[in-house]
Amino acid sequence: MSGATHASGPKEVLIIRHGEKPGDPAVDNQADGPDLSTKGYERAAALAIYIPATFHQPDFLFATQPSRHSNRPVETITPLAQALKLEINSNHPDNDFAGVADDILHHDKYTGKEVLICWHHGEIPLLARALGVSNPVDPWPGKVFDRVWKIDYSTGQAVFQNLPQKLLYGDSSQ
Secondary structure: OEEEEOOOOOOEEEEEEOOOOOEOOOOHHHEOOOOOOHHHHHHHHHHHHHHHHHOOOOOEEEEOOOOOOOOHHHHHHHHHHHHHOOOEEOOOOOOOHHHHHHHHHHOHHHOOOEEEEEEOOOOHHHHHHHOOOOOOOOOOOOOOOOEEEEEEOOOOEEEEEEEEOOOOOOOOOO
16 A cells, blocks of 8 residues: 655645534535534534544644635634644645645645644545645545544655544544
8 A cells, every 4th residue: 555655745644634524424515514523623622622532632733724614624624733733734725635635745834844634535545645645535434533544754655544533423433
C-alpha cells in the first residue's frame, strides 16, 4: 500500500472526515444546515483527546473552507485546535484538494512535520491520491464518519493505513 516517493515533505498526514451532519448522512445534499449534528459535536470533542493520545501530535491542521453548505470540517477540528493551541488552515475550498496536497508535500515548513486534514468524504480519496496514496478506499462510504486515514512518509514513500476511531457508540471496531 504505497505510492509516490517524497524526498522531503511531511513525516505523517492524517485525514479524517468531518463529524456527523444532521439529516440523512448518506445523502450529501440532504444535510439540515451547514453545522454538525449533536453526535458530530460529540465526535469533535472526542477527537481532541483521541488524536494526540493515539498519533503524533499534529503540527498543522487543515479543513475545507467554510461555505454556505458546510462548516463541518472546521467545527470538527476546532476542539483539537483549541486543545493544541493551533490555527486551522481553512483557506482551500473542498475541490482544491490538489492545492492542499501540493502545499503539504512541497512547502518547506511541512518537512518532517505531522499534519491533520479534515475534509468532505467525496474528495478524500482524491486528496489521498494527491498525497501519494496509490489505492485509497474509493468512494468513501456516505455513512462513515469514524475512520482515520494515516499516511506515513518515514520510509520515503506514502504508506497508507485505514484505521478505526472507535470513539462513539456504533463506531466500527475494524
